[in-house]
Amino acid sequence: MSAMNGYDKYAHEPFAVTVDLAVFTVREGTLHVLLVERGQEPYAGRWALPGGFVQPDESAETAARRELAEETGLSDVSGLHLEQLRTYSEPGRDPRMRVVSVAFTALLPDAPEAHGGSDAAQARWVPYGTAGPLAFDHDRILADAHERVGAKFEYTCLATAFCPPEFTLGELQQVYETVWGTELDRPNFRRKVLATPGFVEAVPGAARLTGGRGKPAALYRAGTAAALHPPLLRPTREGRPA
Amino acid sequence: MSAMNGYDKYAHEPFAVTVDLAVFTVREGTLHVLLVERGQEPYAGRWALPGGFVQPDESAETAARRELAEETGLSDVSGLHLEQLRTYSEPGRDPRMRVVSVAFTALLPDAPEAHGGSDAAQARWVPYGTAGPLAFDHDRILADAHERVGAKFEYTCLATAFCPPEFTLGELQQVYETVWGTELDRPNFRRKVLATPGFVEAVPGAARLTGGRGKPAALYRAGTAAALHPPLLRPTREGRPA
DNA sequence: CCTTTTATAGTCGTGCTGACTATAAAAGGG
DNA sequence: CCCTTTTATAGTCAGCACGACTATAAAAGG
Missing domain, CATH: 3.90.79.10 (Nucleoside Triphosphate Pyrophosphohydrolase)
Incomplete structure (x- = not known):
């Protein structure tokens, strides 16, 4: 050699x-x-x-x-x-x-x-x-993977990868809550997602009944943006590992 | 096998x-x-x-x-x-x-x-x-490494790894500017670094003459914090790659 | 002594965010 | 048919971080 x-x-x-x-x-x-x-x-x-x-x-x-x-x-x-x-x-x-x-x-x-x-x-x-x-x-690998996904949710539009082609903002929020293990304020989450250009785009006339009860939610598709500026930080956990 | x-x-x-x-x-x-x-x-x-x-x-x-x-x-x-x-x-x-x-x-x-x-x-x-x-x-590896370092500068205290044991805030700022390839506002940089607990800690009575001219700068040591909350984002470059 | 240079202090307005309240549109139960 | 419950959506308000900027202090050089 x-x-x-x-x-x-x-x-x-x-x-x-x-x-x-x-x-x-x-x-x-x-x-x-x-x-x-x-x-x-x-x-x-x-x-x-x-x-x-x-x-x-x-x-x-x-x-x-x-x-x-x-x-x-x-x-x-x-x-x-x-x-x-x-x-x-x-x-x-x-x-x-x-x-x-x-x-x-x-x-x-x-x-x-x-x-x-x-x-x-x-x-x-x-x-x-x-x-x-x-x-x-594999426990360590899985934990590393979970931490990585959680961290990337903060500054990328990755969360839509968990969603079907059309989804409601409530579903997207639940993806965040599930991955982060925390609850988020709905109006604030909505404001942030809609204010980020290219994160999601509205499906014109569509709405989905949310399992029966409540007002039907508008449907969205994943946008073209990859990054999230400014980031959507998870609720205050002080020293987050690098 | x-x-x-x-x-x-x-x-x-x-x-x-x-x-x-x-x-x-x-x-x-x-x-x-x-x-x-x-x-x-x-x-x-x-x-x-x-x-x-x-x-x-x-x-x-x-x-x-x-x-x-x-x-x-x-x-x-x-x-x-x-x-x-x-x-x-x-x-x-x-x-x-x-x-x-x-x-x-x-x-x-x-x-x-x-x-x-x-x-x-x-x-x-x-x-x-x-x-x-x-x-x-190796060109690709090096470019990936540079991008990674630049990204980590935003949300970690990694920049002190480029500095000697004792350094001035001006030196720390120059590290940022060198890695990012941008200029930063000195008072704002200073305010941000000092407001982040554990980023740097002052060396009590020490000062360094900055190559001769100008007012001597106070010396600092790297602190114990690893993460940077909230992050110190590089000057607006819209869609940064994930 | 005055200018230059660099460090440090402070000010002001804008925008994002967290916490919160209010309204709209559906289903279900009497 | 009304009233409650549930969920979506709209809006308000204060705090704070940040960008842009101005001002002062402390050194060296001429």
Whole structure:
């Protein structure tokens, strides 16, 4: 093997490279995560994040999107939000071999039941926080992913990725409340969202009966803006981690 | 090889795993990057980011800190800011073999001349943006790192990582202006920094003559706060990328 | 001594935000 | 059919952070 820049002095050893997916959705006002139940040791019977090996001709992003399609059973995952989280490489994180995992976060609108694919390892939606300790270091990965999503909600328009094509402002607000775990003032939330150009755009004459009771709410679509200026900060939690 | 969760159906191929470092410092009001000049093909004669292989018993973070110590020649890099940026894994990014690189960003106060170590590949400080096209995909990595640092300046106290143990508010402001490439209003910057608890703390009776002319400036030390609430936003650039 | 330079103090208006009140439009129960 | 409940939407008001700006203090140089 020829030398690389600054790499000259070290032999290199092979690693297995995998992707792990933290896939979130909001379902009936609760944050859900896509998990698979392990059949073999180690961690047999425990829940784990879906994932798989990166193939020789793939980037980690490509592998992640492929896995996302396989695990959710969705035919078209091209429009879904998928974002690299970080890479986990502690030597002991898999007891069997040296495996470096590139973790990704994905956001889905309230999703089909997933467990309909022909795969052996069948992924299921599990309410966030209820799946006991996960296998490997997946608790940490999942917590990192959750924190990242919450932080990005503050200064991006990412929340619409959790919503169906048309949604009410109440639904969008519930997405924020579910991810942040806090309550928001409705008039203020509404004012802020509507004042941000490109966050949402009104669907002209449409309205949706909100489950029967109450005044019908106007429908909106996701806008074209990606960033949120100024940010929409979550209710005061003083020292938020960087 | 035994099966993993959801990994069962794929054989895994070995990858080389490396770390790449985007090391920044502010030197005489200019942002500098630590680079190495390549001696061999491919990209012989081009500048590249310092980096190296991850050893079998190391995490990527450990490897990055080891490389940082080797390339800068500093004896103690334990207190320096080092943070994972993201992982680059495009199949063609190194023409010789399949290598997945975990990129890191490091921030140093105005640094010693670095090129004093006993290493063969000697790293040098180069003004940001002046090193022509870099080797491999290092231009992209460096641009991502710069954008990340600029973004983190808005909502963290990271800027003090560029400063020596004791510094003036003018120096801190210049760090901001150098990284952001914009000018800031001095009284407003001062008001904001001092109003943020834990950002900086005054050194009781100390003052520094500012290169000779003008009123001596009070000295400050980095405080204990990590986050910046509310954030210190860079001058209006409308749609900032997420 | 006066000018230049840089640090520091203070002022003023605008705009965003949190807290709150008020009105409109639906369903349900008597 | 009226009245209550529920939810959406409109509007008010005070506080505060921020941008733009002016003023003063303390050093060096001529």
